[in-house]
Amino acid sequence: MNRIHLWDARVNVSSISLPALRSFDAAARTGSFKDAATELGVTPTAVSHQIRTLEDQLGVALFVREVRKIVLTQEGNRLAAATSKGFREIYDALGDLRDVSSRLTITTTPAFAALWLVPRLADFEARHPATSVHAETSTEMLDLERDRRVDVAIRYGAAEQAGLAVSPVAHETFGVFAHPDLLQACAGIEDAVLIETRWRSQSLRQVGWDDWLEAQRLDPARFENRRSFDQEQHSIQAALAGQGMVLASNLLVADLLERGWLVELRPDTRIPGLQYTAVALSGHSETRKVRQFLAWLSDQAEA
Numbered sequence: 001m002n003r004i005h006l007w008d009a010r011v012n013v014s015s016i017s018l019p020a021l022r023s024f025d026a027a028a029r030t031g032s033f034k035d036a037a038t039e040l041g042v043t044p045t046a047v048s049h050q051i052r053t054l055e056d057q058l059g060v061a062l063f064v065r066e067v068r069k070i071v072l073t074q075e076g077n078r079l080a081a082a083t084s085k086g087f088r089e090i091y092d093a094l095g096d097l098r099d100v101s102s103r104l105t106i107t108t109t110p111a112f113a114a115l116w117l118v119p120r121l122a123d124f125e126a127r128h129p130a131t132s133v134h135a136e137t138s139t140e141m142l143d144l145e146r147d148r149r150v151d152v153a154i155r156y157g158a159a160e161q162a163g164l165a166v167s168p169v170a171h172e173t174f175g176v177f178a179h180p181d182l183l184q185a186c187a188g189i190e191d192a193v194l195i196e197t198r199w200r201s202q203s204l205r206q207v208g209w210d211d212w213l214e215a216q217r218l219d220p221a222r223f224e225n226r227r228s229f230d231q232e233q234h235s236i237q238a239a240l241a242g243q244g245m246v247l248a249s250n251l252l253v254a255d256l257l258e259r260g261w262l263v264e265l266r267p268d269t270r271i272p273g274l275q276y277t278a279v280a281l282s283g284h285s286e287t288r289k290v291r292q293f294l295a296w297l298s299d300q301a302e303a
Contacts, residue, residue: 016057023050024062025087028072028080029146084145091148092284103132104289108154110137111232112276115252117154124296131289139200139231144281151290154297157204157274165285167294170301172249172273174207176265177256179242183263186245193244194226197235207273209247215271236262249273251301276301 026036027047037044055062062076072080108117113135121133142153145163154169176189186192196208210220227244229235232252239246240261250270256262278297284290 016054017050020050020054020057021083022087023047024054024076024079025083027051027063027070028076029084031070033070088148088281092281092287102289103134104152104293105134105136105150106152106154106293107136107138107142107150109139109156109232111236111252112154112156113137114233115236115255119255120300123300124293127296128289128292131292133293144279148281151284151287152278152280152293154276154278156276163282164279165282167278167285167298169276169278169297170251171275172251173270174212174247174273175250175267175270176212176245177236177248177253177262178239178245178265180260180263182242182245183265189223189245189265192225194223195235195238195244195246196226196228197232197248198228198230200230205274207247207271212247212269212271216269251276 022040023036026039027033030036030039033044033047037047040047051062060075061073062079063070064073118135125131125133141155142150144150144153182192194209199206209223209226213220213223227238229238232248235246236248236253238244245265253262257264278294280290
């Protein structure tokens with residue numbers, strides 16, 4: 001068994017098991033024996049046993065075990081800070097060693113993945129055939145410190161966070177888009193269903209038809225024929241089906257405009273949107289695969 005040797009006058013122990021420290025670190029980060037077990041591929045009972053053994057060896061309680069949760073003690077917090085830093089440095093070093101042929105895991109919003117990122121990934125993999133890209137989607141902000149599988153998160157309208165390397169991707173604008181047949185049939189927006197996205201996240205500044213109408217000095221109260229979705233790709237799909245005019249990000253409809261599947265109503269009337277940024281743990285951002293991806297991402301956004 002791998003062991004890390006400790007010399008501390010306060011504890012009468014000659015060695016601490018590495019698996020026990022890994023179990024403790026995972027439980028401290030996830031706040032759950034069950035989640036730690038899932039991460040490590042063992043049973044919750046095994047995690048609990050490892051941590052109990054570690055506590056017995058150290059002679060201190062590391063967690064307060066409550067009915068439905070665990071809480072770090074003062075001693076547990078001190079050890080968690082050390083194990084988090086130590087294992088992160090180990091993982092980063094291992095990532096550097098297998099960097100040339102490793103998998104790159106990306107997480108982003110469903111709309112950005114489906115409408116912008118995935119159609120372009122073949123170009124990245126053609127340029128960097130040694131790197132295999134795995135894309136995950138979520139509308140929730142992932143904690144990169146907790147989920148170390150993820151190399152890069154492409155976030156929408158998110159503020160900077162400590163410990164993360166942030167790279168701007170693109171700043172969007174919102175315009176009005178519709179199927180060509182609908183645009184020919186409608187005399188103006190007064191005759192159309194107005195489609196927009198109402199995001200689930202309460203932390204994001206909403207951008208909707210009211211903003212666009214007010215920017216054109218029009219009274220939003222006059223336009224009651226509206227539909228809304230909570231996913232941008234659903235709003236855009238409705239517009240593709242000819243169900244109305246959609247207020248959407250210029251980034252997300254760029255390929256559809258190029259193919260002629262959507263056309264823009266009055267391109268000079270766009271309004272500001274939010275910023276897409278790519279974030280990675282500071283250590284991960286220096287690995288070759290992440291540096292290559294971020295450089296490629298920047299080139300694609302500029303194009």
